Amino acid sequence: MSVVLELNKVVKRFGGITAVNELSFNVNKGESLALLGPNGAGKTTIFSLIMGEHRQTSGSIKLRGEEISKLGTHKRINNGISRTYQVPRPFNELNVLENIRVGMMPDSIMDMIWKKSDEKLEKKLADNVGFSSKEYYRTPSELSMGDLRKLELARTLATNPEIMLLDEVFAGLTVGEIEHMSQLLHEKRKEGMTFVIVSHDLRSLEPLVDRAVAMTFGHQIAEGSFIDVMADEEVRASYLGE
Numbered sequence: 001m002s003v004v005l006e007l008n009k010v011v012k013r014f015g016g017i018t019a020v021n022e023l024s025f026n027v028n029k030g031e032s033l034a035l036l037g038p039n040g041a042g043k044t045t046i047f048s049l050i051m052g053e054h055r056q057t058s059g060s061i062k063l064r065g066e067e068i069s070k071l072g073t074h075k076r077i078n079n080g081i082s083r084t085y086q087v088p089r090p091f092n093e094l095n096v097l098e099n100i101r102v103g104m105m106p107d108s109i110m111d112m113i114w115k116k117s118d119e120k121l122e123k124k125l126a127d128n129v130g131f132s133s134k135e136y137y138r139t140p141s142e143l144s145m146g147d148l149r150k151l152e153l154a155r156t157l158a159t160n161p162e163i164m165l166l167d168e169v170f171a172g173l174t175v176g177e178i179e180h181m182s183q184l185l186h187e188k189r190k191e192g193m194t195f196v197i198v199s200h201d202l203r204s205l206e207p208l209v210d211r212a213v214a215m216t217f218g219h220q221i222a223e224g225s226f227i228d229v230m231a232d233e234e235v236r237a238s239y240l241g242e
Contacts, residue, residue: 003065004029004194005050005081005163010059012045012218019045021218022059027163032185032195034205034212034226038238042218043198044086047165050196051083052076063163080162084169086198088148090140090155097122097136099151103158122158129154130180145172153181163194170201178204202230214238 005027012020020042027033035043048054050061052073061069063079071079082103090099100122126136129150140148149172156164166185170178178201185195185208199205205226212229214222216238222229229235 002029003027004063005196006060006062006065007046007050008060008062010046010049010061011057012042012049012054013057019218020049020056023215023218023220024059025213025220025223027194027196030189030192030194031211032189032197032209034209034229035196035198036212036214036229036235037216040217041215041238043215044167045218047083047167047196047198050076050081050165077159077161080160081165082156082159082161082163083165084149084152084156084167086167086171088140088145088152090148090151092140095137095139096126096131096143096151096154099140100125100154100158103155125154125157128157128184130177130184146174146177149173150177150181153184157188161193163196164188166195166197166199168199169197170199170204182208 003026008024009022010020010024011018011022023046035046037043045054049056052071056069060067063081068076068079091102094102097119104118104121123136131147131150135147140151143151149169153169169181173181182204189195197205197209209226211224212226213220214229214232214235221234221238222232
């Protein structure tokens, strides 16, 4: 399997606090990798570093073998990386379809002026994540937390990513919505998409992933199959409090 994303000895300091401490792991093309750890372990910071929302203090981040550490977030999205957020970030003045449309916008202002919106595709993306037609024109204030999670995923899919970084994608969803979301992610994997997933819903996460990386206090403590990582004594002590 070819390595599509590579982190090598990545460090991120905020003042005197080391949020990520020489973290290294690879993600293979078409793989689904779980990033595990207790709250405050640095998982969301890792996503922000991969997306260029923060810049690492040291270390290397490569996409398909090319260093991307100096690229801005928009360039990284254009290169095929996208993410959801633990706290949804919709455009509150836009409805569901308009929020999805933002992810489909072209790079240049002139292209944006001449490009017509593709409402058929917007509706397809909305349908894929579980929105009904009566919800297309609702604004975020009219949506439940579960619906906001679905909107986050639809907006991410609208960028046509190769790699998706999913941050607590199951949080706030009902059992039925989790089943629908899991099925959608399985289908996207069959299409060749690569995932890195953060979730505290371990029961829903386990069937979706090939491998897991566990971290605490910004550094890696275990890597391997999901079952082996969750059986690791240090992981259980830090993640499960055992």
